[in-house]
Amino acid sequence: MKLMITGATSGIGKQLALGYAKAGHKVIACGRSQTKLDALAEAQPNISTLCFDLMQYDSYPALAADHGPLDLLILNAGDCEYIDDALNFDAKRFDKIININLIAIGYALQAWLPNLKPGGRLVLVSSSAQLLALPRAEAYGASKAGLSYLAKVLAIDLAKHQIEVTLVHPGFVQTPLTDRNTFAMPMMIGAEEAALTIMRGIAKGKRDIRFPRLFIWLMQSLSLLPFSLWRRLAMRMVSS
Numbered sequence: 001m002k003l004m005i006t007g008a009t010s011g012i013g014k015q016l017a018l019g020y021a022k023a024g025h026k027v028i029a030c031g032r033s034q035t036k037l038d039a040l041a042e043a044q045p046n047i048s049t050l051c052f053d054l055m056q057y058d059s060y061p062a063l064a065a066d067h068g069p070l071d072l073l074i075l076n077a078g079d080c081e082y083i084d085d086a087l088n089f090d091a092k093r094f095d096k097i098i099n100i101n102l103i104a105i106g107y108a109l110q111a112w113l114p115n116l117k118p119g120g121r122l123v124l125v126s127s128s129a130q131l132l133a134l135p136r137a138e139a140y141g142a143s144k145a146g147l148s149y150l151a152k153v154l155a156i157d158l159a160k161h162q163i164e165v166t167l168v169h170p171g172f173v174q175t176p177l178t179d180r181n182t183f184a185m186p187m188m189i190g191a192e193e194a195a196l197t198i199m200r201g202i203a204k205g206k207r208d209i210r211f212p213r214l215f216i217w218l219m220q221s222l223s224l225l226p227f228s229l230w231r232r233l234a235m236r237m238v239s240s
């Protein structure tokens with residue numbers, strides 16, 4: 001199988017790249033750091049690399065003829081920053097997070113969806129954060145809610161082109177992204193376990209991959225509460 005992964009230099013994406021390469025698949029690993037990409041390619045001969053910034057929309061590299069067609073396109077790169085003061089809204093931060101987590105996905109689809117062969121699969125990595133309105137997540141939560149909606153529409157519209165879409169909703173995973181958080185992160189799992197769960201789900205042809213199970217159950221249960229009740233709980237969470 002031939003696949004491409006964005007955000008392959010760190011966290012979940014790195015473990016996906018290593019996991020697929022170890023299993024004998026040809027991986028195109030994308031990232032911004034040539035040094036980190038070189039280290040990946042050195043670790044696994046099945047990994048080739050593409051170095052570019054997903055925020056530079058005009059310079060997405062085309063895939064070389066010997067790269068394609070792809071069986072799997074995993075759009076995993078993303079970032080998380082919080083809005084600390086909603087009253088003095090930081091529009092630049094909002095712009096940055098919406099751009100990397102949502103707008104860049106549109107440019108990636110434009111650039112590489114034509115490389116995905118019929119019978120192939122597009123995988124979009126969203127977040128369980130989008131299941132519930134969480135304090136300070138104005139940017140991250142909105143970007144991932146948009147991404148989850150986009151994935152569902154693509155699952156409908158790409159079906160006639162024999163392209164399947166898988167939407168991934170991870171809970172907390174220990175990566176450089178969550179290492180920055182100072183709040184409690186219940187039921188956090190390691191990046192390797194997260195990647196294995198995603199790979200197993202993809203192998204089974206799942207369209208929806210959510211983990212860890214208990215954490216997702218909790219988030220989904222809370223999302224069923226009347227919003228006025230959840231709002232009160234969330235406000236209490238912030239003030240405690």
Ligand SMILES: NC(=O)c1ccc[n+]([C@@H]2O[C@H](COP(=O)([O-])OP(=O)(O)OC[C@H]3O[C@@H](n4cnc5c(N)ncnc54)[C@H](OP(=O)(O)O)[C@@H]3O)[C@@H](O)[C@H]2O)c1
Binds near residue numbers: 076100125128170171
């Ligand atoms: N960790 C969690 O708890 C968690 C939970 C739910 C969802 N997710 C989602 O899972 C995905 C992977 O997150 P992670 O936790 O593995 O984070 P991570 O370790 O910080 O990795 C993020 C990856 O995205 C790349 N990236 C960020 N901005 C980029 C840009 N402008 N251009 C190119 N690449 C860029 C990073 O490259 P650099 O190395 O160059 O920065 C890195 O390879 C994200 O979409 C995240 O929202 C994570």
